[in-house]
Amino acid sequence: SYELTQPPSVSVSPGQTARITCSGDALPEKFAYWYQQKPGQAPVMVIYKDNERPSGIPERFSGSSSGTTVTLTISGVQTGDEADYYCQSADSIGTYVVFGGGTKLTVL
Amino acid sequence: QVQLQESGPGLVKPSETLSLTCTVSGGSMSSYYWSWIRQPPGKGLEWIGYIYYSGSTNYNPSLKSRVTISVDTSKNQFSLKLSSVTAADTAVYYCARDGYSSSSPDHFFDYWGQGALVSVSS
Numbered sequence: 524s525y526e527l528t529q530p531p532s533v534s535v536s537p538g539q540t541a542r543i544t545c546s547g548d549a550l551p552e553k554f555a556y557w558y559q560q561k562p563g564q565a566p567v568m569v570i571y572k573d574n575e576r577p578s579g580i581p582e583r584f585s586g587s588s589s590g591t592t593v594t595l596t597i598s599g600v601q602t603g604d605e606a607d608y609y610c611q612s613a614d615s616i617g618t619y620v621v622f623g624g625g626t627k628l629t630v631l
Numbered sequence: 632q633v634q635l636q637e638s639g640p641g642l643v644k645p646s647e648t649l650s651l652t653c654t655v656s657g658g659s660m661s662s663y664y665w666s667w668i669r670q671p672p673g674k675g676l677e678w679i680g681y682i683y684y685s686g687s688t689n690y691n692p693s694l695k696s697r698v699t700i701s702v703d704t705s706k707n708q709f710s711l712k713l714s715s716v717t718a719a720d721t722a723v724y725y726c727a728r729d730g731y732s733s734s735s736p737d738h739f740f741d742y743w744g745q746g747a748l749v750s751v752s753s
Contacts, residue, residue, distance in 0.1 A: 524692065524693070553737070554737050554739075556737075556739040556740075558676075558740070560676075564745075565725055565743040565744065565745055565746055566676065566725075566740070566743060567743075568739065568740065568741060571730075571739060572735075572737070577741075609675065609676055611676075611739060611740075613737065613738055617736065617737070617738075618689065619678075619689070619691065619692065620666070620678040620681070620691075620738045621678070622668075622675060622676040622677065622678060623675075624675045625675040625676070
C-alpha cells in the first residue's frame, strides 16, 4: 500500500523557521495537502495543491515540492503554531487517500 | 459556512457494528464527496472512505471488508457502519467534506466535524 513518510518530530525556537517534510513516490504526480491539528481539535487545512494557502491562513505558512518530497515551511514560528502537522495525498491513480504519519512541531 | 456534526453511540461492544451519522448544515451535499476519517488515541489520521452525493463509494482497502458508507441527501446526512469491531477500532471518528471537483481532481478535506470518540469495550 502507498505511504507518505514524515519525521515524527521537529523542534524550533520562537521566531525561527520550521520545515516539515513529507515523502512519497507519487508526489511528483499528485498534489499534497497539509493540515494542522491542535490537541482536542479537528484538523485544519493550511496548504493545498503543494503551495497554495487557504484564506485565513497566515503568510508564514508556505509549501513547496521537489521530486518525491513536499515541504511545509513555517517562518517566524510562534508558540501558537505548536501542533501536529499531517501531509495528505493520494496514490498515483488518485483512487485512495493517504495521510502521512504526522509530525509534532514543538516550539521551545 | 458549511458545518458537519457527528452523532452516534460512544461505546460499542467487540464484534458488534459501529454506526455514526454526519449531519451537514450550511450548504448542499450535491456535487461533493463526503468522507470519514478516524484517529486512534495518540495516533495519526486514517482515511476510512468517501461517498459521492449520488451514492458511489470508495473505501480504504485495509477496512473495505467491514465498511459501509451511505448517504441520504434529503436529510443532509451521510453515515458510517463498521462491522466486527475490536479494540483497535477505538478512535475519534471525523466526518469531512471532500473538495474534489472535475476542475481540481484531488481528494482533500476543507470542512471537518468536531469528531466523535467511539470506544470499543465490553
